Amino acid sequence: MRIGVLTGGGDCPGLNAVIRAVVRKGVEVYGHEFVGFRNGWRGPIEGLTKPLGLDQVEDILTRGGTILGSSRTNPYKVEGGVDAIRATLADQGVDALVAIGGEDTLGVAKRLTDDGIGVVGVPKTIDNDLNATDYTFGFDTAVHIATEAIDRLRTTAESHHRALVVEVMGRHAGWIALHSGLAGGANVILTPEREFDIDQVVGWVERRFEREYAPIIVVAEGAVPKGGEAVLSHGEKDAFGHVRLGGVGNWLAEEIATRTGKESRAVVLGHVQRGGTPTAYDRVLATRFGLHAIDAVHDSDFGVMVALRGTDIVRVKLAEATAELKTVPASRYAEAEVFFG
Template identity: 40%
Template sequence: MINKIAVLTSGGDCPGMNAAIRGVVRAAQAKNIEVFGVHNGYVGLIGKQIVPLDSRAVSDTIHRGGTFLGTARSEEFRTSAGQQKALANLQELGIDGLVVIGGDGSLSGARILGEMGMKVAGIPGTIDNDLWGTEYTVGADTAVNTVVDAIDKIRDTASAHGRVMVVEVMGRESGWIALTAGFAGGAELILIPEIAYDLNRVCERVKEAVANKHHCIIVIAEGAGNGMAIGDHIHRKTGLETRVSVLGHIQRGGSPTVFDRVLASRLGAGAVKALLDGKTNVMLGCQGANIVAIDFADALGQKKVIDAEEFNLASIMSI
């Protein structure tokens, strides 16, 4: 039986986390289940920063970016003592199930608590869209729309001045943001950590693009190289005027898109349903039109790969 559920957000924030919290709260209350919110992720779980949540508490939150519960990274939770303290705090309050919203690190923490006996369900919340088993993670759609908007504006000035513009986006290990936004933004070159590139060939492509279009847009994921260094290299090798824009944390903020609001709400309700159905140690994800439960062992044990065909198509479309 599930009578009390707690929900927390952890790791990097992303648009749609508030919508996911709201989805959990309202789906649970529809089943007469008490809900508690944990402030500041695993830090708050260890520090017992746990408060009741009701429908009023999540009113007017679906459109807000970030997370009203707050988020933090906890070194103490990495220790056995910290994990035991977190579990004890949940048990002391009589909490039967925990919903964790976050990326792979956050869901790995949920998996640990699940192995210790707590019933847990995870909601993938990360702009990188790098978790296996789900086509989209909460926040990813908003992030790429933010980047595409920036590319559109940067292209205006690149075209006006005949410049090469290097746009560095987030993605230390995953190039999904760079690939998707670069494709949609019509970038002439996309550099991602999953696919090797030759800087001399990049410079040749840049010269070809400028000769054909009078300007060139390069989108690079941070894990594929330093945007400033690559911009400097292009300038020295080609002699072309080159500017660099590092978009940074603007990609993690802002009001979530319609897609992210609906996805987050469905995943929140799906997490509650999974716990009520007796499922635990699962991540909720979307596959086509369906919300599905994926074992943590699969979701966290397998690597989501970039679609090479999409990368090649983006290159063809940029010619």
């Protein structure tokens, strides 16, 4: 067989580990050939290829990002996109695809399979919000980086008796906030799944100051105060004449400072969370995903993606995998609340 590989959506530590495992097992165990498609679905649409063999994957296990590049192009939103893919695959003699990506990429993979193109998916989401798998690679790395940052910020907070707000990734799901907040010993964790009450947050912060410690507040970028987005007024001058910066993290730091009279600072971790070498956990998970994905291709078991269930890698239908967002359940949030204040 000749198999195409592509990576779509936001980058994520572990993508290269998947690519390497797919190619190593494909070549050495099954004798398949590979071609890389560049920049997500743009690759097969526009015929952008890259050689992909043992040499290309030799040294990539530990590297962040993706050697294939990525994009958010969707062939179903590009005029003639699917036909262009069909033509490229025929032209390249490609029998099947391995598509590594998040909800959007896997959604396309599902539709292409329905349309007769054989695709196996590998789930990727730094936010850990895919329902069909216990974890995805990249998430552990993001939590690791956020936790290291919280560890560092704690000492500066304590020395200056300041509140420190750490804004982490998570637009629709609070997994990074929950795990890094638990691991970093945060005194408040705020997630997109439940609107927060700023009075309650300030209460926790004040209780912490009373005990002569410095409060750490971990907030997902998608968390929203009661009353909603409108409350997060950006670009306006506050009572002190300072322009309000964007983002819930900066908003929170300013609210806390205003309401408690204590110093408060925000740090927005941003893209640091999704770059660089993956943790050992993510390298193992990504490698196992890759090994099992090429097995599925070899079995011509298309329309599935690989998933982690306990310690096993299983195959699940793409239809099922992309059906629902996996958000932080109330029981998991309640665990963390023990440490608030």
